[in-house]
Amino acid sequence: MTKSFSFSLNATDGRARTGVVDTPRGEIRTPAFMPVGTAATVKAMMPESVRATGADILLGNTYHLMLRPTAERIDRLGGLHKFMNWDRPILTDSGGFQVMSLSDLRKMSEEGVRFKSHIDGSEHWLTPERSMEIQRLLGSDIVMCFDECPALPADRDRIASSMRLSMRWAERSREAFGGRPGHALFGIQQGGLEQDLRGESAEALRAIGFEGYAVGGLAVGEGQEAMFGVLDYAPDMLPTDKPRYLMGVGKPDDIVGAVARGIDMFDCVLPSRSGRTGQVFTRHGVVNIKNARHQDDPRPLDEACGCPACRNYSRAYLHHVFRSQEIISSMLLTWHNLHYYQELMQGIRDAIAEGRFAAFQDAFHAQRAEGDIPRL
Numbered sequence: 001m002t003k004s005f006s007f008s009l010n011a012t013d014g015r016a017r018t019g020v021v022d023t024p025r026g027e028i029r030t031p032a033f034m035p036v037g038t039a040a041t042v043k044a045m046m047p048e049s050v051r052a053t054g055a056d057i058l059l060g061n062t063y064h065l066m067l068r069p070t071a072e073r074i075d076r077l078g079g080l081h082k083f084m085n086w087d088r089p090i091l092t093d094s095g096g097f098q099v100m101s102l103s104d105l106r107k108m109s110e111e112g113v114r115f116k117s118h119i120d121g122s123e124h125w126l127t128p129e130r131s132m133e134i135q136r137l138l139g140s141d142i143v144m145c146f147d148e149c150p151a152l153p154a155d156r157d158r159i160a161s162s163m164r165l166s167m168r169w170a171e172r173s174r175e176a177f178g179g180r181p182g183h184a185l186f187g188i189q190q191g192g193l194e195q196d197l198r199g200e201s202a203e204a205l206r207a208i209g210f211e212g213y214a215v216g217g218l219a220v221g222e223g224q225e226a227m228f229g230v231l232d233y234a235p236d237m238l239p240t241d242k243p244r245y246l247m248g249v250g251k252p253d254d255i256v257g258a259v260a261r262g263i264d265m266f267d268c269v270l271p272s273r274s275g276r277t278g279q280v281f282t283r284h285g286v287v288n289i290k291n292a293r294h295q296d297d298p299r300p301l302d303e304a305c306g307c308p309a310c311r312n313y314s315r316a317y318l319h320h321v322f323r324s325q326e327i328i329s330s331m332l333l334t335w336h337n338l339h340y341y342q343e344l345m346q347g348i349r350d351a352i353a354e355g356r357f358a359a360f361q362d363a364f365h366a367q368r369a370e371g372d373i374p375r376l
Contacts, residue, residue, distance in 0.1 A: 002181040005141075005211055007243045013357040015235075015262040018349045021212075021243050023141050024182040025081070025089045028056040030243060031259050031348050033341045034091060034267040039064045040074075040084040043272050044330040045338070047086045053307070053335065054342030057089040057141075059267045062134050063098035066124070067117050071137035079139035091142035091267075093247070094131045094173075094188075097149045108148070110165070128172035140183070144214065145173040147188045152222040159192035166190045167204040174208050184211035186245060192217055193226055195233055202237035213238040214245040215263070219254075228257055235262035252281060252344055256364055259348055260357070271341050275334030278322045282340065285368045287315075289333065294319040297375050307339035308332065 003024040010019045021028035035042045035050055038061045042050050050058065060080055065071060074083050081087055099106060099113050106115035112127030131146040147166035150158060170187050177185045187205035191197030205213060215234050218227045227249075235244050245265035246258050255266055271281065278290040282302040287294075289301075297315040305311075309318065309332040321329040351360035 005182055005184040007212070007241065009241065011353045011355075013352045013355050014260065016259050016348075016352045016357045017262060017264060018352040019243075019264070021089075021265075023089045023184075025087065025141055026056065028089055028265075029345075029349060030264040031255075031345055031352075032056060032265050033255065033345050034059045034265065035338055035341075036061075036267055036269045036272065037084065037086075037090075038269070039068070040080060042334075042338075044276065044327075044334040045272070047084065049335060050086075050338065051088070053338040054346060055338065057091060058086055060084075060090050060092045060138065060140070061098065062092050062095035062131060062138070062144075063126075065092075065138060066095065066126075066134050067119055067122075071134040075137040075139075079137075081139060089141040090139075092135045092138055092140040092144065094144040094146040095126055095134070096131070096147045097248075099126055100149060100151075110168070112146075128169045129176040132173055132176040136180070142184045142186060142212065143177060144186050145170045145188050145210075147190060147216060149190070149217050149220065150192070151220050152192060152217075152226075154192060156192075156194060156197075159190075159194055160197055163190040163192075163197050163201050167201060170205060171208055174210070186210055186212040186214050186243075188214045188216040188247070189234060189238065190217045191234075193222060193230055195230075198230065198234050199237055202234075206239065210242070212243040212245060212265075214247050216247050218246065219248040219250055224254060224257070227254070228261065231258055231261040231263065252341070253365070253368070255344065256348070256361060259352075260361060271337035272334045275337045276330045278329075278333065280333055281337050282372065283367045284370050284372045287372050289315065289318050289322050291319075293374070299375060301336060302340075305336065305339065305343075307336045309336040 006022045008020050019030050034057050035055050037058045074080055077083050099115050106113055114125050116123050128146040135143040146169050148162045150162045187210040189201045191201045243264045246263045249266055250268050280287040280301055294315040300310040302310050351357045
């Protein structure tokens with residue numbers, strides 16, 4: 001018999017929660033950060049290196065994988081886990097956000113979205129049913145409902161119309177997902193910055209019933225203050241006994257603030273993308289390794305960090321390989337950033353379990369306020 005998908009809430013501290021999502025492919029400790037493997041790879045990282053940072057789960061992208069190499073090809077080759085050599089859980093998004101943000105000449109209707117690929121201009125048709133089929137072919141452990149995510153700011157009527165369409169698509173996604181023991185389907189709350197529309201969306205999703213719930217439609221241009229304003233109430237509209245996932249977030253201080261408001265799962269391209277562009281996350285904030293002040297600095301990026309970049313290389317070396325456009329720069333800086341994110345998540349989990357999350361938040365913000373300490 002296939003092991004079931006479940007969520008156990010182990011401790012709370014205020015609204016912050018820590019627990020475990022249990023899947024047939026392993027446990028996901030929450031709060032969890034999911035590195036993004038858009039095209040079946042976390043850029044500049046080997047899968048075993050990603051695991052070594054402490055990641056329990058990766059995110060794959062339906063839109064990109066359906067275009068190249070195609071979900072059907074991945075299925076024939078044994079599924080996404082085997083294809084990318086990652087044997088732990090994978091969450092795939094539905095493709096809806098990328099259809100809206102990347103594709104050309106899209107035409108949306110009640111049925112779905114017709115669009116042209118940003119790669120070669122080929123025409124494709126994506127519906128809730130097709131999104132569920134693609135994610136089944138990929139073998140995703142956690143599947144996301146197909147939804148529409150309008151950019152903010154947008155007027156209330158546009159937000160309301162989009163949310164209600166997404167709720168109808170959520171019902172179709174649930175039906176198309178069917179019975180898949182050991183796999184989970186997450187519903188996505190929409191409603192922009194409108195509290196009553198968020199409530200209407202949450203009510204519709206709860207009536208349908210999902211294994212987990214996401215807060216969608218944020219981190220799309222509204223800014224942190226507005227995002228936190230929504231998170232002050234939106235997570236509490238969702239079931240307490242299911243995992244809550246904030247999609248596409250984010251910066252370290254976004255994560256800490258969202259955890260304080262009841263969020264359990266996160267994903268973002270920021271740590272890997274920043275690594276490739278020379279931006280490095282540390283306890284004291286962001287270091288721009290391309291800056292000339294690092295060229296003679298023998299110190300590590302962060303004396304307290306145990307990642308390979310900090311254990312074995314100086315800021316001077318990392319500055320040199322970045323300026324020289326050497327591939328090892330992306331490898332080392334991405335590894336460091338992912339390590340930093342996973343260490344942050346472990347610190348959050350420990351603090352919640354020990355009932356000291358407020359003190360953790362204070363220390364987190366105090367360290368960042370100090371800024372990167374210059375060489376003496």
